[in-house]
Amino acid sequence: MPTIQPRVLKGFRDFLPDVEMARATLIRKLEQVFVLFGFVPIDTPVLEYADILLGKGGGETDKQVYRFRDHGERDVAMRYDLTVPFARFMAEHVEELYLPFRRYHIAKVWRGENTQRGRYREFMQCDFDIVGTDAASADADILLTAARAMEVLDVGDFFLRINHRALFNRFLAHIGAQDKSVEILRTVDKLEKIGPQATEEKLSGLVGSQRADDILSFIQKESSFEKTLDKMFSLCDHNDEEALAARSRLLDIMGCVAAAGAERRIVLDPSITRGLDYYTGMVVETSLAALPEIGSVCSGGRYDELASLYTERKLPGVGASIGLDRLMAALEALGIRIGSSTSTQILLINQPETSAARLHALAASLRSAGFACEVFPEPKKVLVQYTYAERKHIPLAVFANGSSGAFTMRILSRRENVEISDFPSLCEAVRRELHAPR
Amino acid sequence: MPTIQPRVLKGFRDFLPDVEMARATLIRKLEQVFVLFGFVPIDTPVLEYADILLGKGGGETDKQVYRFRDHGERDVAMRYDLTVPFARFMAEHVEELYLPFRRYHIAKVWRGENTQRGRYREFMQCDFDIVGTDAASADADILLTAARAMEVLDVGDFFLRINHRALFNRFLAHIGAQDKSVEILRTVDKLEKIGPQATEEKLSGLVGSQRADDILSFIQKESSFEKTLDKMFSLCDHNDEEALAARSRLLDIMGCVAAAGAERRIVLDPSITRGLDYYTGMVVETSLAALPEIGSVCSGGRYDELASLYTERKLPGVGASIGLDRLMAALEALGIRIGSSTSTQILLINQPETSAARLHALAASLRSAGFACEVFPEPKKVLVQYTYAERKHIPLAVFANGSSGAFTMRILSRRENVEISDFPSLCEAVRRELHAPR
Numbered sequence: 023m024p025t026i027q028p029r030v031l032k033g034f035r036d037f038l039p040d041v042e043m044a045r046a047t048l049i050r051k052l053e054q055v056f057v058l059f060g061f062v063p064i065d066t067p068v069l070e071y072a073d074i075l076l077g078k079g080g081g082e083t084d085k086q087v088y089r090f091r092d093h094g095e096r097d098v099a100m101r102y103d104l105t106v107p108f109a110r111f112m113a114e115h116v117e118e119l120y121l122p123f124r125r126y127h128i129a130k131v132w133r134g135e136n137t138q139r140g141r142y143r144e145f146m147q148c149d150f151d152i153v154g155t156d157a158a159s160a161d162a163d164i165l166l167t168a169a170r171a172m173e174v175l176d177v178g179d180f181f182l183r184i185n186h187r188a189l190f191n192r193f194l195a196h197i198g199a200q201d202k203s204v205e206i207l208r209t210v211d212k213l214e215k216i217g218p219q220a221t222e223e224k225l226s227g228l229v230g231s232q233r234a235d236d237i238l239s240f241i242q243k244e245s246s247f248e249k250t251l252d253k254m255f256s257l258c259d260h261n262d263e264e265a266l267a268a269r270s271r272l273l274d275i276m277g278c279v280a281a282a283g284a285e286r287r288i289v290l291d292p293s294i295t296r297g298l299d300y301y302t303g304m305v306v307e308t309s310l311a312a313l314p315e316i317g318s319v320c321s322g323g324r325y326d327e328l329a330s331l332y333t334e335r336k337l338p339g340v341g342a343s344i345g346l347d348r349l350m351a352a353l354e355a356l357g358i359r360i361g362s363s364t365s366t367q368i369l370l371i372n373q374p375e376t377s378a379a380r381l382h383a384l385a386a387s388l389r390s391a392g393f394a395c396e397v398f399p400e401p402k403k404v405l406v407q408y409t410y411a412e413r414k415h416i417p418l419a420v421f422a423n424g425s426s427g428a429f430t431m432r433i434l435s436r437r438e439n440v441e442i443s444d445f446p447s448l449c450e451a452v453r454r455e456l457h458a459p460r
Numbered sequence: 461m462p463t464i465q466p467r468v469l470k471g472f473r474d475f476l477p478d479v480e481m482a483r484a485t486l487i488r489k490l491e492q493v494f495v496l497f498g499f500v501p502i503d504t505p506v507l508e509y510a511d512i513l514l515g516k517g518g519g520e521t522d523k524q525v526y527r528f529r530d531h532g533e534r535d536v537a538m539r540y541d542l543t544v545p546f547a548r549f550m551a552e553h554v555e556e557l558y559l560p561f562r563r564y565h566i567a568k569v570w571r572g573e574n575t576q577r578g579r580y581r582e583f584m585q586c587d588f589d590i591v592g593t594d595a596a597s598a599d600a601d602i603l604l605t606a607a608r609a610m611e612v613l614d615v616g617d618f619f620l621r622i623n624h625r626a627l628f629n630r631f632l633a634h635i636g637a638q639d640k641s642v643e644i645l646r647t648v649d650k651l652e653k654i655g656p657q658a659t660e661e662k663l664s665g666l667v668g669s670q671r672a673d674d675i676l677s678f679i680q681k682e683s684s685f686e687k688t689l690d691k692m693f694s695l696c697d698h699n700d701e702e703a704l705a706a707r708s709r710l711l712d713i714m715g716c717v718a719a720a721g722a723e724r725r726i727v728l729d730p731s732i733t734r735g736l737d738y739y740t741g742m743v744v745e746t747s748l749a750a751l752p753e754i755g756s757v758c759s760g761g762r763y764d765e766l767a768s769l770y771t772e773r774k775l776p777g778v779g780a781s782i783g784l785d786r787l788m789a790a791l792e793a794l795g796i797r798i799g800s801s802t803s804t805q806i807l808l809i810n811q812p813e814t815s816a817a818r819l820h821a822l823a824a825s826l827r828s829a830g831f832a833c834e835v836f837p838e839p840k841k842v843l844v845q846y847t848y849a850e851r852k853h854i855p856l857a858v859f860a861n862g863s864s865g866a867f868t869m870r871i872l873s874r875r876e877n878v879e880i881s882d883f884p885s886l887c888e889a890v891r892r893e894l895h896a897p898r
Contacts, residue, residue, distance in 0.1 A: 026512060028552040028770040030505055031536065036549055038556065039500035039563070046501060058827050060804040060834025062477035062852070063484060067468055067582050068506065068538075068568065069526070074464060088507070090528030093572040098469065100506075111474055113466040118476065120851035122837055125477070130506065134531040144505050157837035159816040166820070170827075274816070281817035282824035332466040366498040378597040378712070379719035382604070386720035389496050389608075396498025399560055399595035413558035414500070 033135070033143030040415075044360040045146075045350065049128055051174050052148060052344065056126040059167045061150050064125045066107040072097040074110050077331055086133040100132045104149040104343070112153060113332035121154030124163075128346075142347065151341025153328055158271055161304045161324055162278030164340050168308060168320045169287045171344060176358060177319075179311035183291035186272050187301050187323070190240075190292065192265035193258045197236050199229045207295045210241055214293075241293040247276060250290040268303075275304060302326045306342060313352050320344045367456055368395035369411045369419045371404060371432075376422050384422050391449045393456075395420075408434065418455060420448065431455070471573070471581030478853075482798040483584075483788065487566055489612050490586060490782065494564040497605045499588050502563045504545040510535040512548050515769055524571040538570045542587040542781070550591060551770030559592030560777075562601075566784075580785060589779025591766055596709055599742045599762060600716030602778050606746060606758045607725045609782060614796060615757075617749035621729035624710050625739055625761070628678075628730065630703040631696045635674050637667045645733045648679055652731075652755075679731040685714060688728040706741075713742060740764040744780060751790050758782045805894055806833035807849045807857045809842060809870075814860050822860050829887045831894075833858075846872065856893060858886065869893070 030036060037045065053063075072089050076099065089099040101107050104127045112123070128148045135141045150167060152160040165182055172180045190207070194200045209224045216224075218238065225234035240257050244250040251272060258265040272290065279288055296305040303324030310319060322342025329337050353360060368388060370381045381397045388395045398407045411419055411434055421430040429442045431451055442448045468474060475483065491501070510527050514537065527537040539545050542565045550561070566586045573579045588605060590598040603620055610618045628645075632638045647662045654662075656676070663672035678695050682688040689710060696703040710728065717726055734743040741762030748757060760780025767775050791798060806826060808819045819835040826833045836845045849857055849872055859868040867880045869889055880886045 026515070026769050028512070028548045028767075029509065030552075031507055031509060031530075031534065032532075034505035034507060036505070036553065037503035038553060039502055042501045042503050045503075057803070058832045060807075060832065062803060063480045064477055065475035065480050065483075067472035067474070069469060069472060069570070069582065071467065071469060074466070077464070085531070088528075088530060090526075092469075092526060093523070094470075096469065110466045114468075115474065115476060120848050122848075124834065132507070144507065152837070155837040157816070159810070159820070159835055159837040162816070162820060163835065163837070166824075277815075277817040278820040281821035283821075284824075329466075331464050365495070365500060369498075372597070377715075378595070378600070379715040382597070382600060382716040383719035383721075386604075386722075394496050394498065396562065397597055397601065399590070399593040399597040399601070410558050410560075 031143070033137040033141070035142065035144070039365075043365065045346070047360050048175065048346065048350065048353075049146075049148075052128065052171055053126070055167060055171045055174055056150055058170070059124070059163060061124040061126040061167070064108075064111065064127055065129065066101070066104075066111050066127070068100055068130075069098050070101060070107060070110070072099040074332075075099045075101060075106050086135050088132050088134060102133050103131055104129060104147045105341075108149065108151065109329040110332055112337055113329040113335070116333070116335060116337070122152050122160065123154055124150070124152045126150040146346040148344040148346050149341060150343075151328075151339050153337050153339035153341075156338045158274035159278055161271075161275045161340050162282070164322060164342050165275070165279055165288065165306060166282050166284055168306070168322075168342055168344075169284045171320070172287075172308065172310075175349065175353070177310050177312075177349070177352060178356060180287065180319075181289045181309050181311065182287050182306055182320075183289045183294045183309060184272075184275075184304055184306045185290065185292055185294040186268040186304055187295070188264050188268040188303065189254055189258065189272070190295060192262050192268065193240055193254065194237075196257070196259045196262070196265075197229075197233050199233050199237070202228050206237065210237070210293055211295045213241070243289065243291055243293075247288065247290045250292065254290075254292050271303065296321065296323055300325050304340065310352055310356075312356055316348060316352055316355070318345070319349050319352060366394050366396050366414060366416045367418060368393055368452060369407065369414075369416045370395060370397045371407050371419050371421045372398040372401045373404070373421065374401045375424060376401075380422055380425075384420070387445060388420075388449070388452075393449075393452060408432075418452060420452075469581070471575040471579070473580065473582070477803075481803065483784070485798050486613065486784065486788065486791075487586075490566065490609055491564070493605060493609045493612055494588055496608070497562070497601060499562040499564040499605070502546075502549065502565055503567065504539070504542075504549050504565070506538055506568070507536050508539060508545060508548070510537040512770075513537045513539060513544050524573050526570050526572060540571050541569055542567060542585045543779075546587065546589065547767040548770055550775055551767040551773070554771070554773060554775070560590050560598065561592055562588070562590045564588040584784040586782040586784050587779060588781075589766075589777050591775050591777035591779075594776045596712035597716055599709070599713045599778050600720070602760060602780050603713070603717055603726065603744060604720050604722055606744070606760075606780055606782075607722045609758065610725075610746065613787065613791070615748050615750075615787070615790060616794060618725065618757075619727045619747050619749065620725050620744055620758075621727045621732045621747060622710075622713075622742055622744045623728065623730055623732040624706040624742055625733070626702050626706040626741065627692055627696065627710075628733060630700050630706065631678055631692065632675075634695070634697045634700070634703075635667075635671050637671050637675070640666050644675065648675070648731055649733050651679070681727065681729055681731075685726065685728045688730065692728075692730050709741065734759065734761055738763050742778065748790055748794075750794055754786060754790055754793070756783070757787050757790060803832070804834050804852060804854045805831050805856060806890060807845065807852075807854045808833060808835045809845050809857050809859045810836040810839045811842070811859065812839045813862060814839075818860055818863075822858070825883060826858075826887075826890075831887075831890060846870075856890060858890075 087099050087102050092098045131147050194203050213221050255269050294307050301323035305323035307318035308320035324340040328339050385397050419432040429448050431440045525537050525540050530536050569585050632641050651659050693707050732745050739761035743761035745756035746758035762778040766777050823835050857870040867886050869878045
């Protein structure tokens with residue numbers, strides 16, 4: 023007598039095979055890109071000491087963190103991102119590693135967020151970073167890796183919108199608005215959400231209409247990378263060392279990206295600020311041309327110190343994070359079926375006149391030939407077995423015809439039967455059918 | 461000024477790249493086996509309602525479970541195995557799925573166990589089950605999948621030690637010891653740990669010395685599957701329907717396994733009982749010939765009802781669980797290096813006279829040719845870059861020689877430089893070197 027209602031917590035999800043296979047395929051593709059660019063995987067615990075994850079203080083994020091006392095009365099928490107554990111990891115292991123260290127980490131994180139905005143409380147993050155170098159080459163690597171990832175995932179046209187935090191900050195200093203920089207960054211960051219008019223009004227309220235106009239002019243994209251950069255720099259103090267360095271850095275990054283053939287993927291967009299994040303150099307967001315409204319699917323930037331909470335060692339770095347859930351939603355919205363090659367190719371039909379042992383022998387031979395196959399475990403009605411194959415997207419069914427050594431192969435989508443005389447011919451027929459265009 | 465000591469909780473681990481890559485490779489190999497046998501992946505939440513995971517009551521396991529109140533004052537817990545969430549999953553989704561349902565699930569679970577026995581509080585489980593059928597064919601599939609997994613992982617010789625719960629139970633009934641069956645199962649299960657003498661003493665204390673002798677005789681392996689089975693059956697009531705059915709089931713399973721060519725992997729071992737687990741039919745444990753002392757690396761069995769806590773629907777099934785951590789420890793103990801093809805193949809050496817852009821252009825070309833490569837981000841001393849490559853197990857370094865279009869390829873293990881005139885020759889040389897036996 024069942025007594026417990028089966029259910030999952032709000033904001034949590036089961037992944038049924040079709041979705042889980044799509045997710046695994048997507049992750050596999052991303053991993054291949056990371057490997058191609060020299061990134062190596064790491065993993066860290068899901069549970070950590072709360073002070074490690076949250077610092078000594080508290081903040082907005084903290085309220086969302088799953089935090090509790092464990093059996094030993096330790097104050098512990100579930101990770102809410104992959105950046106803080108990575109900072110702790112680097113501080114703890116830097117001597118065992120090598121620098122620059124390029125890592126990727128694809129794993130679940132947990133936030134007790136309001137689920138009404140279509141957010142989940144358990145979701146996947148996919149981070150990749152290069153730590154221990156301040157070189158423009160590393161910035162370029164992050165952009166190139168992100169671009170390759172988007173290409174491999176076949177999301178259609180996309181843009182990496184980049185900017186440099188220092189250029190914006192030096193511009194604000196030049197117009198005498200640096201004391202309001204936090205509020206200005208926050209406002210500019212919401213430009214796409216609230217529109218130019220509301221942005222202008224908010225900015226005017228903060229720094230007066232003249233400077234609001236300057237800011238709006240600064241964050242306006244021009245017709246090319248160079249023209250936008252010239253415009254941005256022209257609004258700064260031309261002798262400002264920091265502004266000069268930021269301009270030069272953007273040109274160096276673009277030089278590397280262009281040499282690698284990815285120039286057309288990059289847009290210099292002065293309105294990209296990444297809000298209040300801890301970035302200090304280049305910042306990046308990624309927009310899909312077909313779905314601008316879903317926001318950035320890959321965001322990141324350069325930071326001065328990754329792990330200053332845990333070590334005196336300076337660890338500058340650059341990295342980005344791919345929003346896997348958002349990306350999967352995007353692919354679904356675009357009608358892109360993420361190919362999966364990971365399901366059964368052949369169902370061996372179980373009939374009363376064929377022994378299970380005979381089917382297992384056949385299955386073993388087919389597997390040796392490289393085919394994914396399964397024996398239907400009971401001699402149920404053939405139609406029941408066909409329906410099973412259909413539900414599981416199995417393309418082919420095979421009947422072992424008595425002890426004759428002959429087979430019937432059924433192409434389930436076409437309801438077509440093919441008579442086959444021996445095992446080598448069966449393998450050939452299966453191979454031909456699996457490779458045929460659908 | 462760093463203020464927080466970087467550290468992980470006791471019983472939890474960081475995975476540095478070499479170990480994480482080995483783990484990923486191992487998992488990848490297992491996944492390929494599962495796919496070959498028709499299993500599909502699922503995933504479930506890490507956090508669930510505590511009553512789902514623990515039932516209404518409490519027990520020995522419960523004390524080890526990470527359980528707490530979330531932000532909404534819900535009584536929640538982190539999963540401590542993959543079986544209970546799977547039972548809930550099946551009860552909730554059976555109408556959306558198809559039966560028999562073959563799933564695998566490779567994921568972390570958490571238990572606040574005593575870490576002194578070398579146990580971890582966060583570890584990976586790898587479960588595979590076939591639910592919705594009572595057929596011997598499915599039992600055989602679990603054994604065949606387990607055997608293939610061990611073969612693919614290259615753990616050397618191994619044995620799947622199987623038994624049938626009902627045969628043991630009917631034997632106990634026949635000698636009039638069924639009322640002590642729980643204690644007897646528990647004692648027999650510890651045979652290998654405590655030795656035959658202590659087992660005999662414990663059994664004698666439980667049921668007297670005559671029946672203790674009978675039990676010890678029953679659980680003794682004979683020289684072949686058939687002889688062991690005959691001996692076991694001869695100690696039961698020959699007209700006992702259940703014992704007859706169990707014998708016939710074992711023969712059917714063995715028929716399928718033998719037909720698939722895996723007969724030599726199977727040992728009928730009447731001492732295998734899986735203690736107090738909920739199994740009702742076949743049970744299995746897997747021993748490595750070279751490391752019997754580490755215990756079973758893959759265990760499971762048949763159960764009558766997977767999800768009776770959550771649904772009235774009867775869901776019989778059979779499954780097993782691979783102990784990934786134990787297996788990784790075994791591979792290490794056996795000196796087997798889990799091959800990993802997932803790290804950088806070429807480091808592009810950064811020199812002051814070569815622009816970063818030139819190196820990024822070369823990297824892009826090498827990646828298009830399918831090579832995993834990375835640009836060292838700064839023109840540090842060449843020796844520093846060599847050391848980096850060595851630490852990261854990168855086999856080759858390439859210098860772009862000025863603007864000549866020529867290259868030098870260095871084979872780092874042999875400290876040997878090869879001069880190369882153009883890009884196609886470089887690709888050829890790299891390919892040859894990467895495929896050369898080490």
